[in-house]
Amino acid sequence: MFMKYIEVFNRDLNTSLKHENKDADAFRLQVDLILKSLVERLNANKKAIVIGAGKMKDFSATFFVRSFDEVVLTDIDMLSVNEAVNNLEISEKDKKKITKIRIEYTGFEKNAFFQDFKERIVNCRTFEKIDQVINSKLDGLENYRFLKEYENSGDLIYMSPIYTQLVYNQVLRECSILRESGYPEHMIKYIENIMLDKMVHVIDRFNDNIIKTLNDDGYLLVISDVLQLDKNSNFYLRVKNGIRSHEVMEEIYSAYKEKHGIGIGDYGLLNLDEKLKSYLSRWLIWPFDGSTSFVVKLKIYKKELNR
Numbered sequence: 001m002f003m004k005y006i007e008v009f010n011r012d013l014n015t016s017l018k019h020e021n022k023d024a025d026a027f028r029l030q031v032d033l034i035l036k037s038l039v040e041r042l043n044a045n046k047k048a049i050v051i052g053a054g055k056m057k058d059f060s061a062t063f064f065v066r067s068f069d070e071v072v073l074t075d076i077d078m079l080s081v082n083e084a085v086n087n088l089e090i091s092e093k094d095k096k097k098i099t100k101i102r103i104e105y106t107g108f109e110k111n112a113f114f115q116d117f118k119e120r121i122v123n124c125r126t127f128e129k130i131d132q133v134i135n136s137k138l139d140g141l142e143n144y145r146f147l148k149e150y151e152n153s154g155d156l157i158y159m160s161p162i163y164t165q166l167v168y169n170q171v172l173r174e175c176s177i178l179r180e181s182g183y184p185e186h187m188i189k190y191i192e193n194i195m196l197d198k199m200v201h202v203i204d205r206f207n208d209n210i211i212k213t214l215n216d217d218g219y220l221l222v223i224s225d226v227l228q229l230d231k232n233s234n235f236y237l238r239v240k241n242g243i244r245s246h247e248v249m250e251e252i253y254s255a256y257k258e259k260h261g262i263g264i265g266d267y268g269l270l271n272l273d274e275k276l277k278s279y280l281s282r283w284l285i286w287p288f289d290g291s292t293s294f295v296v297k298l299k300i301y302k303k304e305l306n307r
Contacts, residue, residue, distance in 0.1 A: 024057065026286050031298070032060045034223065034282070035158070037298060039067050044155050044215045047258070049147070050074060051161035051210065057086045058223065058286065059158060065094045072099045072150065076109075105209070106202050107144030108167050117174055122183060127190055130187045134194060144205060147213045155218045157210060161225040161286065161296055163268035166202055171195045203268050211275055211303070219279070220301040222272065224265040227256060227288065227295035239295055240285065249283040249295075269299055276301035 046069045050056075053073040064071045075081050076204065077185070081100055108114065117137070124130045175188050213232035214220055228267065229236040257266070272278075280300040287293050 003053055008106065015121075027284060027286055028060060028065065030059060030282075030284055031058060032108060033289070034280070034298065034300075035059065035063060035156075036076055036220060038156065038219055039213045042111065042155050042219065046061060046155055047072065047153050047154045048158065049154040049213060050149060050158045050160070051082050052165070052286070053084070054160060055080045058160055061088055062094075063087070064158075066089055068155070072101060072154075074101045074103045074147070076104045077207075078102045093138055099105035101147070103146045104147060105162070105206055106167050107141040107205075108137075110144065111137055111141060113167070114170065114174065121178060121191065122181070124187070127187075128186065130191060130194070134191075134198070138198065142201070142205070144209075145212075146209050150213050152212070152215050154215055154220075157214055157220045159210065159217065159220065159222040159296065161223050161265070163203060163224050163265045164263070166199070166206060166264070168195060181304055185227075199264055199270050201266070204273055206281070207268065207271050207275060214303060216223060216303055218284050218302070220272075221226065221283075221298070222277065222301065223296050223298050224263045224269050225294040225296050226253065226263065226269075229293045229295060231291055231293060236293065242296075245282055245287055246281065246283060253283075253295075265297075269297060272299070272301055277304045 023041070026103070045067055047065050049072040049076055050059075050064070053061075053075045054077060056073075061071070074083070078100060080264075082224040084099070085095070085098060094290070104110070117133075120133045121130065123298055126131060172192065175192055178191075179185065179188055210220065225240070229239060237250060242252055262270070271286050278299055280298070282298045284296050284298055285293050286296045
């Protein structure tokens with residue numbers, strides 16, 4: 001059986017997460033404090049669902065296990081999830097609260113999108129042919145569902161920084177291989193642009209799936225990576241100095257957005273803003289590795305009934 005393309009890509013990504021340092025600990029502590037405060041608001045503590053669990057470096061999994069009757073950990077890379085669960089210092093009784101579910105969140109795996117993507121694209125010599133290949137690979141995904149068995153059941157849903165991991169970076173990697181093979185640059189740019197447009201529908205569908213899983217009294221906590229920072233840059237220092245002030249960070253973000261436009265991480269939150277009521281918004285620095293950090297926005301949402 002061939003290794004699944006999207007799973008391998010995400011496993012490589014999870015393997016690259018090595019931020020075991022005081023900055024990572026500080027980030028996790030901030031998230032845990034917000035989670036603790038949020039859990040105290042819940043009407044019920046039956047079920048917590050984690051979207052994009054991975055190696056669970058951005059939150060304390062033990063907190064979830066001690067606060068809920070069931071903790072559902074979802075990801076496409078179950079190797080990383082299993083490894084993280086095995087390393088938890090919790091009792092066997094608490095480990096039995098954990099349910100692990102492998103999910104590919106976009107439906108691209110179901111449609112084998114990447115399986116022969118390059119091979120089919122290489123034979124395309126017109127934009128129309130590219131459109132035909134891409135549309136055939138996306139056929140039927142408008143109704144893609146995941147976590148159907150957990151519909152309307154999540155008291156708390158926690159979403160890791162995942163929007164930017166939803167297939168587009170893999171598309172870019174496929175395009176870079178096409179570029180190395182000598183495929184025309186203007187055709188590659190067309191693919192990158194059209195797939196970026198398609199991400200609007202991917203994220204909209206993904207968010208709808210998450211919302212269907214949330215119960216009417218439940219809360220959704222989302223962390224989205226919005227800006228990538230080079231730790232040696234002046235921009236990083238500016239962000240680091242301003243991160244504690246929401247007002248200052250909103251100004252920095254507005255100026256950045258005006259210059260560069262909105263990214264996938266931004267769009268994920270904007271899309272949720274249209275569907276749910278926002279209760280809290282915080283800016284944090286998420287340490288990725290020795291040279292790179294991300295500015296992330298943490299938001300808490302709730303369903304607006306009778307909307």
